[in-house]
Amino acid sequence: MDDKTIGNGSEEVRIGFFICHCGSNIAGTIDVEAVADYVRTLPNVVVSSDYKYTCSVAGQDMIVEDILKYKLNRVVVAACSPLLHEKTFRAATQRGGINPFFFHMVNIREHGSWVHQDRALATQKAMDMARGAIARVKFHKALEKRREPVRQSVLVVGGGIAGIHAALTMANAGKKVYLVEREPTIGGHMAMFDKTFPTLDCAACILTPKMSEVGSHPNIVLWSYSEVTEIKGYVGNYDVTVKRKPRYIKEDLCVGCLDCIDHCVFKTGNTDDEFNQNLSKRKPVYIPFAQAVPRLVAIDPAACTHLNGGKCEQSCATACDRQAIDFEQKETFEHIGVGAVIVATGFKPFDAHRKPLYGYGRFPDVYTALEVERLVCSSGPTGGDVVLKDGSKPKSVGIIHCVGSRDHQTNRWCSRVCCMYSLKLAHLLKEHTDAEIYNFYIDIRTPGKGYEEFYERLQEEGNHFIRGRVGDITDVPIIPEEEGRMIVRVEDSLAGFVRRIPVDMVVLATGLEPREDASEIRRRFNISCSSEGFFLERHPKLAPVSTTTDGVFLAGCCQGPKDIPDTVAQAGAAAAESLVLLDVGYVEMEPMTAFVTEKYCSGCKTCLPLCPFSAISRDEEKGVAVINPVLCKGCGTCVAACPSGAITQNLFEDRQIFAEIEELLVHA
Amino acid sequence: MPENFEPKILAFFCNWCTYTAADLAGVSRMKYEPTTRVVRVMCSGRVDPQFVLDAFAHGADGVLIGGCHPGDCHYVEGNYKLLRRFRMLRRLVASLGIEPERLRMEWISASEGERLQKVVNEMTAQIKLLGPLELPERFREWDTELHEETFDKEREVVASGQ
Amino acid sequence: MGNKPKIAFYWCSSCGGCEESLVDMAEAIVELSTQIEIVLWPVAADFKKKDIEAMADGEIVATMLNGAIRTSEQEEMARLLRRKSQILIAYGSCAYTGGIPGLSNQFPREQLLKYVYHDAPSVVNPEGQDPQTEFHDAGRVATLPIFSEVVRSLDQVVDVDYYIPGCAPNPELVLDAIHALLSGNLPSKGTVLAPDIALCEHCPRLKTKPADIAIDEFKRPHQHLIDPNVCMLVQGFACLGPATRSGCGGACLKANMPCTGCFGPMSNVRDQGAKALCALASIVAGTTNEEIDSALDGIPDPVGTFYRYGLAKSMLRRKVNMEPTLSK
């Protein structure tokens, strides 16, 4: 506690300034020696030096040594962004024997050398920034990080392969897992595939065992047909509300015998089967697919006669000898507490209607890839028969790559899996129909283990590959062979002329997009999106599964397009990060919270309505405002608003900020 | 207007959005005018109108406040509170003869490095047209009408000592 | 008699209310006069500037100076009294923060002179004369002080030891200050001699202010009936009570008018107007520019509302470019 006295005004402020070359990243644009020389002339600066790589062990050791040698009690480092290395240098400051919050960082790389070209002006700016920091750090105080215990449970949102893998990893490590899935079953997109590239192993064979393990794992609470409606709290201690939509089935009674489905008054399906991409019909009482987990039926309120107020003999209910059907069921809410959250809400396929020239919805035999996934699947709408709408088998098939991807009119990004799944579908379609298969591609991208080999195999199998972005699909023939068929018009960029390829079936390799509700979900979990709308990782390289909200992690395609191997790897990483958090057992709370100095508080209540976390209450007896440090997240909104200046935010105190402002503006 | 006028823009950037966007602009090596001096705050809601006026009074030619888009504030709604103050502050500053273009608020998300670049360049260009604000110089000039030399011996001593 | 502490009172740009407040001390001032020797008090007694000039530096124990500084003569007197006094007290809002006269820092001097000597409806000036600093007539020279461009608080001209806020200060505070002075029981230099806590603290209306207050419309007090028991902000009247030092005893609120801020800011605040603006705007309802603006439209004159007494001493001090630039 000795260091608490430092900086309380009792002793002389002794500042050490260290400026980093960052190789040539900074020194290439900023005259670091000149900045160091300048800072040396500022009041209270005892030592000012430059170093090649300050964040290196040697660089940090230099700071530690200088603290001891010069009896420093403040440290300022001018280097990269504090978001990158503030922790590193705080730790070094602490190793030197002073409180880590006597440190301040100046961002002269991201905000300096990397964005400016004029050496003189960039150097000037660096000097100004350094002076601002020197002025501010004088007013720093010793602060303690508060420790809060971490709840030993995790919430996984989304039960695709990402959520499944993350949930199982956590559960196997002995943590309690709540898996919340919006649909009646887990499985996500993977459950819809017949085979998976590049190994062509059967999707169900590798997925269903994992799904049933989730369903039966003692550490996993699986809530399907449910959604997270609210999340409050902070890392290690999140309070979550989960809405459980009524499926009109008593879950504890239903054993999944499916008798009710057989006995529904509708003898065949009366509504589109979403799982089969609407290529078939299902009944109002249904199970999405045979291996669904949980193995529970659901009654679709939109399709059920009774639930729509119509007259129905409710034969499903009478057929159930366990009386599991309950038409009175209402939505319920579960309240849970968790230490960490893994968001794994996946992707949405690009809507092919948005490329009208490709004829989707206009020509009956233009399919999306996901539809074809169902068509080639033996449990799909046609039992695995690839037949056209008129019942015939296609003799030639065109697969159009990059639909909606790498396209400035729609999505600019590469969806990463389409080339590979197009090859997979080409193989499967050939196997099922023996048709001629034409792949229309811009580039074939096969960066993955065994992927290029798979591509070669497809070439050897006699598939056609035509390089060029397809212009449109037309049904206007100009030669007899085109009669009654669709013609793919494409500029073959290898041959150098426009080709017309008549086909019977078109498959659109639609890209991957953020889900429609991504921005709503992002707000709920207080995370960010990158510009295209996928959830944003904290750092693209160094923190790929973390988010800007501590304790909230990302897994799978909600973070960006990826294949199953990458999804699983990322889910494992998210689970590992969560495990670290849970196993450490406590979190250190950043001390930048706010507090009220009672003697200055008039009790005017200005601050009370401003705190989004209800951290501020009123002590009626004393007539003053009180901030609960556990609830305060340190935004500083109340601090700015308090008309008495009675609220102080640690590390963002008025006097610190005023000093910084005023010194930043003095020209060196 | 002095030649080579390099405006000084004091910027308050919220840690989670605009500050990160500025980092992204850096990582992406997007070049922009070296006119900003950034004060990092955790949330734009921390920005106190006093800070803005203090910046002007100490020589800022412009003040830029960057926060998260509405609905995106890391602390839910700090940016709305800023917006309310800003709407009033803008009127006040204008009533006090400071061109409203010198005070700007922008919602720039963490992924909008390009937007940050654009905003800084745009604001710099605008302020270059307006010319320097130079409040400290003006204060000094205003005070030349004081009669220190004639009336105040003590001050005279101090003044000549400078 | 000679060893009674010498006290001076002086006035500069002020309305006379501060003098009134001294007179309001009634018997107390009579009683005080046995303990002190008043050496200057233009409103009440006939002392001459040359008497003061003749004194030794620091001979006056304390001077209470009210009014802002606007003319060369006021400046000269301020400097003179500063030199002759051990303690200089800025008395009242005008001396403390510029006060109401400070509002004229929104206009150029020429515009003010033109209005006052030519354009004001009540002006009778058939020859269109402007005031001159010097006037020669039959070999004699009459002078007028220079009317300066900028209105200043006392401490923008000379060093000030203490401040007594208020427009006008109330007698209790003044008496306390004088007693402290006589007993030598003074706080540290620069202190404002009024409680360092906002007016809301003792306001009987505070209990009616809800914790979730959100103002959707600001109203102007002269256009509406005001409920005498309910917090002004709840009723939509821009009350500066939360941002203003107490010590006035809530005089305006007792008269059913919102606080206009004359006691100035608390010690942790650097610019009362900015803080008041921030506090009030933060609790405005609405999330769009339109909603927010419509609530704020009820404050058509932000300078007059937030800097009624403090413009001269505010961070910006004065309107910067005198050409109007107001735009929406």
Ligand SMILES: Cc1cc2nc3c(=O)[nH]c(=O)nc-3n(C[C@H](O)[C@H](O)[C@H](O)COP(=O)(O)OP(=O)(O)OC[C@H]3O[C@@H](n4cnc5c(N)ncnc54)[C@H](O)[C@@H]3O)c2cc1C
């Ligand atoms: C046509 C096609 C073929 C493909 N073929 C292959 C292949 O052969 N091999 C391969 O490696 N990859 C393939 N992929 C890629 C593969 O689909 C993805 O890598 C994988 O599905 C990603 O899994 P995920 O869990 O991240 O997302 P998803 O599979 O999309 O799962 C997300 C889950 O979260 C649920 N959810 C969404 N929002 C919420 C919410 N708010 N609350 C609760 N739950 C929610 C969804 O209902 C869903 O169950 C293919 C992709 C497509 C489009």
Ligand code: SF4
């Ligand atoms: S705003 Fe400030 S003075 Fe008013 S109640 Fe809150 S802490 Fe106290």
Ligand code: SF4
């Ligand atoms: S700083 Fe104030 S408003 Fe922000 S979280 Fe803390 S108590 Fe709430």
Ligand code: SF4
């Ligand atoms: S805002 Fe005004 S009326 Fe309301 S409690 Fe404060 S001083 Fe009283």
Ligand code: FES
């Ligand atoms: S966190 Fe960015 S504006 Fe609040």
